Amino acid sequence: MGGGWQAVDDYIAGKLLCADDALAATLANNDAQGLPPIDVSATQGKMLFLLAQIAGARRILEVGTLGGYSTIWLARALPAGGELVTLELEPHHAAVARENLVRAGVADRVDIRVGPAAESLAAITDDAPFDFVFIDADKQGNAHYVAEAIRLGRPGTVIVVDNVVREGGVLETDSDDERIVGTRALFDMLSADPRLDATAVQTVGAKKWDGFVLARVR
Numbered sequence: 001m002g003g004g005w006q007a008v009d010d011y012i013a014g015k016l017l018c019a020d021d022a023l024a025a026t027l028a029n030n031d032a033q034g035l036p037p038i039d040v041s042a043t044q045g046k047m048l049f050l051l052a053q054i055a056g057a058r059r060i061l062e063v064g065t066l067g068g069y070s071t072i073w074l075a076r077a078l079p080a081g082g083e084l085v086t087l088e089l090e091p092h093h094a095a096v097a098r099e100n101l102v103r104a105g106v107a108d109r110v111d112i113r114v115g116p117a118a119e120s121l122a123a124i125t126d127d128a129p130f131d132f133v134f135i136d137a138d139k140q141g142n143a144h145y146v147a148e149a150i151r152l153g154r155p156g157t158v159i160v161v162d163n164v165v166r167e168g169g170v171l172e173t174d175s176d177d178e179r180i181v182g183t184r185a186l187f188d189m190l191s192a193d194p195r196l197d198a199t200a201v202q203t204v205g206a207k208k209w210d211g212f213v214l215a216r217v218r
């Protein structure tokens with residue numbers, strides 16, 4: 001069945017996504033420089049692009065850059081004069097991302113901030129409010145990152161959180177996997193926070209069985 005998911009993703013990408021040298025070069029460079037292949041898929045990247053455009057986003061915040069694959073999709077959704085701030089813990093990931101963003105022609109719109117996201121978020125003052133926030137870093141931090149996205153957002157800000165299903169792992173009540181514990185803490189936070197409307201959508205495809213949270217600040 002997993003093979004079917006990949007084949008259908010390939011079919012969708014072949015029909016609806018243009019062949020893209022900058023994105024292909026990004027994945028090749030990430031691999032050559034030892035980054036893990038945990039970027040969003042091509043069809044998910046285009047979904048992020050579409051959601052940011054539907055939201056009319058002029059200022060985008062991303063938590064978890066890796067090699068900038070999702071960053072490129074989101075940066076391409078910005079209008080002239082738009083800006084994207086992306087937060088990354090690992091200096092090597094940020095350096096590879098910078099190369100990829102330059103090759104893709106979007107480096108002028110993107111500000112990569114290196115360090116623990118919680119610290120970078122706490123230091124943000126004059127870049128807010130953000131219109132669109134994509135959270136895709138350490139899963140332990142997710143509830144805090146959503147709280148920060150609300151603080152740095154405005155009514156109508158769109159928040160997307162990646163990897164909230166983990167092949168059903170989200171149901172493990174007594175997991176000692178801190179990513180599962182963090183994901184469940186995220187759902188607890190979302191269910192209790194009156195400042196958001198939220199859902200989560202399960203996905204299958206190149207990234208197997210997973211899902212994303214979609215939320216809007218009230």
Ligand code: SAH
Binds near residue numbers: 068071087118136
């Ligand atoms: N959004 C990327 C994938 C991100 S993978 C894409 O789809 O292309 C997750 C990234 O989060 C990794 O690069 C990892 O180094 C980073 N990360 C992990 N913990 C972090 C933290 N505490 N603060 C900031 N980034 C973190």
Ligand code: DHB
Binds near residue numbers: 038039136137163
């Ligand atoms: C992992 C992180 C991700 O953001 C992802 O999309 C897939 C896997 C991980 O930490 O294993």
Ligand code: MG
Binds near residue numbers: 038039162
């Ligand atoms: Mg992810």
